Amino acid sequence: MNSLGEAFAAAWRLLAGFDADLAQVVGLSLQVSITAVLIATLIGLPLGATIAVERFRGRQTLIVLLNALMGLPPVVVGLLVYLLLSRAGPLGGLGILFTPQAMIIAQTVLIAPIIAALSRQTLEDAWREYEEQLRSLGARRLTAGMTLIWDTRFSLLTIVLAGFGRAIAEVGAVMIVGGNIDGVTRVMTTTIALETSKGDLPLALGLGIVLISLVVALNALVAIIREAAMRRYG
């Protein structure tokens, strides 16, 4: 329990001191995970919408596969992306191993299935409710899909937040493909792992508290925006 007290003290010192290193690490964490969640949404949302609305052979298999991929272990994703981007691998020519781009790619691979699978479920439920009315009003597939996405935007926003949460919290993927290079690919989670391995547990825990506070603050912000929007649109 003493370490917990030390940890809170360490967290407070970190936040109050606006430590330049900490700012850089936090900034990179946000840059990597936010970019990853944006790209994952651009890929996962249309995919989820298409599967929700269309009927085609192999649809059920695809749904089961997507759902299963939600549980991809981050460290395995990291290893796979590493093998892909390594100089000895197929995409080695790009030379992006041990850079933030590699980290973004790994996190995108990790959370795109989450966004696709969960949005598929949300949109399929919505389609069941809306299908007849939308078709009656003359909406074709693409328009209907976009209307569904707009109408379920609050649920979809929660899904995007879930994806972001998973991305910013993981360490396995970014550690392997990023290499935890000081000043270049070091993010909050890899710093926590590093400080733990150096035995500086209060600092590691303090950083953990900073990370959690960041995520809570972000969620609170989104909740406020959502409240305001719901009051306007119902």
Place this chain on the structure above:
Amino acid sequence: MAIVRRAIVRGAMLALTLCGVLTGPVAWAQQKFITVASTTSTENSGLFKHILPLFKTKTGIDVRVVAQGTGQALDTGKRGDADVVFVHDRVKELAMVKEGAFVNRHDVMYNDFVVVGPKADPAEVGGGKDVVAALKKIAGTKAPFASRGDKSGTHAAELRLWQESGIDPVDGKGGWYRETGSGMGATLNTASGMNAYSLTDRGTWLSFKNRGDLVIVVEGDRKLFNQYGIMLVNPARHAHVKKESGQMFIDWVVSAEGQKAIADYKINGQPLFFPNAGR
């Protein structure tokens, strides 16, 4: 299915554009750099934070250190994912130079290992100067021992010492001999939590903050010396290796200037590494 494919392609194209746009500026800013694969113990000791800025001031080259276990660092170099490798397993390094994965190997520095253990010292090895004898005693009393078990340089050194003592610790695996399969810090955390003996490099120990009841029990034995080497990834095998900048770093590290920088790195007034290039 064609509709699904179209949706994916459209999304992916947009995604790649975004990826480039959002992170492009970051990549462009750091063109002059080399990647050095080294070990977690070296990184954790803080040596790089001390000497790399000096190199950057002199040459303008950014040195990006990827810290992994020795085995992984050597593999990273072999694959061509780094330009220079800086580890401490002389036997393996020389073998891989012979095999052609690396070139231009130089000795750089050495540090020593120490045996740490609980203050209570159940195996009664405290104050000793003979590490092999100490290991025999630890195995004899079946006192708990935490090993890295991760094919690192430290792990390799530990196994060589067990071999010399004539004891195969595998017999005690799961009992008094615990393999953590992780880095030095994590292993020390485990040792601290279990009040176990362990073999660690002095550098990690000096900056380790979670000692619990552990203290140094055996040190100074010549057999505990740990030699570091630096080498260039063979550019004949990997055309993209930054051989000029990489060689500049190697040359600097073994030069009088670099060697002095290493010797100047101290924790609590104590040096961690002893430069011995070209000796």
Place this chain on the structure above:
Amino acid sequence: MLPLEFRDLSYVVGDTRIIAGISARIEAGPRTVILGPNGAGKSVLMRLCHGLLAPTNGSIVWHSARNGDVRRHQAMVFQRPVMLRRSALGNVMYGLTLAGKSRNEASLRAMDVLEVVGLAQHAARPARVLSGGEQQRLALARAWALGPDVLFLDEPTANLDPSAAQDIEHIINAIHASGTKIIMSTHNLGQARRLGDEILFLSNGRLMEHTPIDRFFREPASAEAAAFIKGELPWQ
């Protein structure tokens, strides 16, 4: 668009014949009420006409002088109105912009229709916070705004209290008066009497009768219809 003809229309799901060989001809003009007990196939028949379902056998033929999508000149109001997550005005504008109207045109037409159904003061409110009766009025407005030749209504007041139901019935009559053909399903005899000019009586997926309203109630031709009329609860 009209007359509308069904030729030996069938709809089968698995082993169940929901619609079994219906043939009929619906002319322009009179308000058509599709009557029958629950499970008779009224909803399915309407969805077949509107094109939301495809018949298993037989055909639906519109005598359309116009080319293109037949569904553009029809609209449908469902038992449970589905409100989009936007304002009442936005809901009415949705179909209009889909049909190619500019936002300005759509907005003006939508406000006009909202006036007529008595929802103008709620135009800016989120549609989902309106009461059940208001939502159904909005659904009617949304359908009417499109200017359809035919308006289908599937048990539009089944979920509403009597006063809300009355409002809906008034609006339906107004829509009829403006020239739109009404085809409505209900199981409520009183409503059929108030709103129907002719009856299509369905029982177990079969068309039992197709008669003008007076004759239907005076002399039902089929035993099922007679039983249905008699089984009527007195207070409806």
